[in-house]
Amino acid sequence: GQxxxxxxxxxxxxxxIVQINCTYQTSGFNGLFWYQQHAGEAPTFLSYNxxxxxxxxxxxxxxxxxxxxxxxxxxxxxxMKDSASYxxxxxxxxxxxxxxxxxxxxxxxxxx
Amino acid sequence: xxxxxxTPKFRVLKTGQSxxxxxxxxMNHEYMYWYRQDPGMGLRLIHYSVGEGTxxxxxxxxxxxxxxxxxxxxxxxxxxxxxxxxxxxxxxSSEGLAGVDTDTQYFGPGTRLTVL
Numbered sequence: 001g002q003x004x005x006x007x008x009x010x011x012x013x014x015x016x017i018v019q020i021n022c023t024y025q026t027s028g029f030n031g032l033f034w035y036q037q038h039a040g041e042a043p044t045f046l047s048y049n050x051x052x053x054x055x056x057x058x059x060x061x062x063x064x065x066x067x068x069x070x071x072x073x074x075x076x077x078x079x080m081k082d083s084a085s086y087x088x089x090x091x092x093x094x095x096x097x098x099x100x101x102x103x104x105x106x107x108x109x110x111x112x
Numbered sequence: 113x114x115x116x117x118x119t120p121k122f123r124v125l126k127t128g129q130s131x132x133x134x135x136x137x138x139m140n141h142e143y144m145y146w147y148r149q150d151p152g153m154g155l156r157l158i159h160y161s162v163g164e165g166t167x168x169x170x171x172x173x174x175x176x177x178x179x180x181x182x183x184x185x186x187x188x189x190x191x192x193x194x195x196x197x198x199x200x201x202x203x204x205s206s207e208g209l210a211g212v213d214t215d216t217q218y219f220g221p222g223t224r225l226t227v228l
Contacts, residue, residue: 033216042116042202042219043155087155091215098143098162099170100217104154 002026004103006088011109016078020086020106022071028093033100034062034073035087043087046073075108083110113138116220118203124226125193133188133223135203142208144186145170145217146178148199155202161186162208193227200224 003025012018024032031050035043049055049064049071061074075082085105092099119134135144146158157170161180175197177189186205190197204217 042221045216045218048216089155098160098168099157101157101171102155104152 002090002092002101004088004090004101006086006103006106008104009107009109011111012075012078014078014080014110014112017074017076018078018108020073020075020088020108022073022088022103024069024071024088024090024103026069026090026092026101028097029066030091030093030097032062032064032071033089033091034060034071035089035102037085037087037105039084046086078110080110080112083108115139116203116205116218118201118220118223120223121221122224124228125190126228127194129193130189130191131193131225132190133201133203133225135186135188135205135220136184137186137203137205137218137220138184139205139207139218140183141205141218142183143206143215143217144180145204145206146176146186146188147202147204148172149202149222150199158188158201195227198225198227 006022034046037043047062054063059076064071085107087105088103089100116137145160147155159178161167164183167178179187201223203220206215206217
């Protein structure tokens with residue numbers, strides 16, 4: 001099975017940097033995804049990591065350490081529109097490789 | 113391209129009624145998925161399909177049935193709705209390329225279902 005933990009809520013100031021952590025314990029691992037979900041909307045893809053290290057995409061970066069079962073999403077130069085929930089999801093291996101297991105999401109509030 | 117679309121957007125049912133949620137994708141994706149999202153629970157996989165004519169159970173399949181008669185459509189059925197099935201239902205699809213790990217799932221806008 002999969003167990004994924006991330007903080008429930010975070011608050012950060014416009015223009016600042018925020019790091020959202022995700023830890024996982026899985027029976028198989030084939031990659032970790034981050035999704036953004038604005039209230040009342042569908043999740044949208046942000047990033048994917050399967051190898052250890054940092055992946056950078058503009059203001060967003062995602063880091064993975066497979067040995068520690070740990071990932072984080074780093075958001076720089078925060079904007080008000082970044083207020084959303086951020087979902088960490090793990091892709092399984094073998095028979096579970098078709099499935100994503102999602103964490104409960106971290107609700108980020110960006111304040112002026 | 114419309115991407116992934118879901119019908120209806122909102123629905124209110126009484127306990128014991130039945131209904132079908134329709135998901136359609138125009139990206140020629142092989143894989144399709146149905147999730148439910150509840151407060152404090154995150155997204156949970158109900159059923160999924162890895163190709164036309166195939167379906168498989170996810171984490172929370174009880175009380176639901178699915179069918180994938182056409183590649184572009186994935187139907188989710190509730191035969192006898194219960195208040196515990198009040199939720200937001202999301203459909204997703206992915207390319208399903210063999211050996212490709214970055215099989216990103218793309219989500220529809222969701223269906224908000226209330227069972228009284």
